[in-house]
Amino acid sequence: MQNIKPLADRVLIKPAAAEEKTVGGIIIPDSAKEKPLRGEVLAVGHGTKDEDMVLKAGDIVLYGKYAGTELEIDGEKYLIMKQGDVLAVIG
Numbered sequence: 349m350q351n352i353k354p355l356a357d358r359v360l361i362k363p364a365a366a367e368e369k370t371v372g373g374i375i376i377p378d379s380a381k382e383k384p385l386r387g388e389v390l391a392v393g394h395g396t397k398d399e400d401m402v403l404k405a406g407d408i409v410l411y412g413k414y415a416g417t418e419l420e421i422d423g424e425k426y427l428i429m430k431q432g433d434v435l436a437v438i439g
Contacts, residue, residue, distance in 0.1 A: 354393040361387040408438040
């Protein structure tokens with residue numbers, strides 16, 4: 349992965365893989381799966397003068413379904429979002 353450094357109060361997240369779901373033996377295709385709501389923080393900005401950065405690389409977080417901006421780098425999908433869009437830290 350290229351070296352990406354989020355600015356201000358933004359964080360870079362690697363979404364968890366969508367879980368495979370079956371309904372009565374029918375496998376639901378990727379396009380119909382719900383977007384994962386869990387991911388790992390890979391990099392964080394320095395925060396702003398009004399908001400300190402409380403997240404750190406390695407945190408497992410929950411975020412809103414439509415939060416962030418999707419990026420694709422070398423075939424891998426990532427999200428970049430504001431710290432305020434993160435709902436919770438797991439663990």
